[in-house]
Amino acid sequence: DSGVTQTPKHLITATGQRVTLRCSPRSGDLSVYWYQQSLDQGLQFLIQYYNGEERAKGNILERFSAQQFPDLHSELNLSSLELGDSALYFCASSVVGDFYNEQFFGPGTRLTVL
Amino acid sequence: DQQVKQNSPSLSVQEGRISILNCDYTNSMFDYFLWYKKYPAEGPTFLISISSIKDKNEDGRFTVFLNKSAKHLSLHIVPSQPGDSAVYFCAANLSGTYKYIFGTGTRLKVLA
Numbered sequence: 001d002s003g004v005t006q007t008p009k010h011l012i013t014a015t016g017q018r019v020t021l022r023c024s025p026r027s028g029d030l031s032v033y034w035y036q037q038s039l040d041q042g043l044q045f046l047i048q049y050y051n052g053e054e055r056a057k058g059n060i061l062e063r064f065s066a067q068q069f070p071d072l073h074s075e076l077n078l079s080s081l082e083l084g085d086s087a088l089y090f091c092a093s094s095v096v097g098d099f100y101n102e103q104f105f106g107p108g109t110r111l112t113v114l
Numbered sequence: 115d116q117q118v119k120q121n122s123p124s125l126s127v128q129e130g131r132i133s134i135l136n137c138d139y140t141n142s143m144f145d146y147f148l149w150y151k152k153y154p155a156e157g158p159t160f161l162i163s164i165s166s167i168k169d170k171n172e173d174g175r176f177t178v179f180l181n182k183s184a185k186h187l188s189l190h191i192v193p194s195q196p197g198d199s200a201v202y203f204c205a206a207n208l209s210g211t212y213k214y215i216f217g218t219g220t221r222l223k224v225l226a
Contacts, residue, residue: 002157035216042118042203043158043216056212090157102148103214105157 003027004106006091012112018079021109025072025093031055032074033103034066037088049074050096081113117141118206120217128225133191135220137204140185144206144215149178149189152201152219161202162189194224 003026013019025032034046036059045058049068060066063081068074078085088110092103119138127133137147145166150158164171164178164187171178177190191198201219208215 002159004157033214042116042120042218043205045213045215048212058213092157102160102163105150105159107155107157 002104002106004091004093004104006089006106006109008109009107010110010112012114013081014114015081015083017081017113018077019081019111021076021078021089021091021111023074023076023091023093023106025074025091026104029093029095029104030072031094031096031101032068032072033092033094034060034074034076035090035092037090037108038084038086043090046076078111083113086111086113116218117144118204118215118217120202120204120220122220123218124221124223126223126225127194129196130193133189133194133198133222133224135189135191135202135204135222137187137189137217138185139187139206139215141206141208141215142185143209145209146207147178147180147187148205148207148214149176150203150205150216151198152203158203191222194222196224196226198222199224 005024031050033048035043046060048056066076088108090108092105094101148163149161152158180187205214205216
């Protein structure tokens with residue numbers, strides 16, 4: 001158990017809908033990262049927050065947005081969902097947002113768009 | 115454009131033998147590399163890392179080698195155990211950024 005929690009575990013929805021994925025980092029971790037893993041793909045970095053502020057952006061679509069709240073939990077919002085958005089979404093956290101920090105991953109949320 | 119490549123999607127090794135997982139990268143601005151292990155239905159877990167100023171880092175049964183001129187790193191597991199069966203991802207950090215680029219993973223199966 002990494003100490004990072006993600007809810008829900010599974011989510012099934014229809015195209016065009018909007019969903020929110022939630023992540024609670026390890027106690028004491030200030031930085032949260034979101035990743036997408038599609039079938040047979042590596043982990044694609046989406047976005048990073050550090051202590052409530054956006055720090056780095058990766059291949060995140062404009063239909064997706066995220067935020068980190070004062071209690072440090074984070075939410076990833078996915079809107080106007082398409083079939084291709086079906087994937088595993090992982091959240092990770094680290095102590096600080098420095099370059100060389102081990103990231104601790106949650107178990108992921110499996111999103112299925114029908 | 116896949117900047118971090120793991121060209122072997124799968125690998126099978128006998129218990130007790132050496133497992134060698136390979137990773138190639140294209141961007142010379144990567145300066146820190148990590149290996150993660152992932153079991154089914156779990157998130158990746160950190161295994162071992164190496165800075166670009168080193169060419170080897172060892173932690174127990176796990177050793178990572180970095181060949182900067184070839185833009186290649188490898189993870190050696192000796193001796194391999196059935197519990198090592200998992201998907202292994204290599205990841206690279208782009209110097210001066212907070213971004214980690216992950217490879218597509220290699221599924222290792224250690225046969226008892």
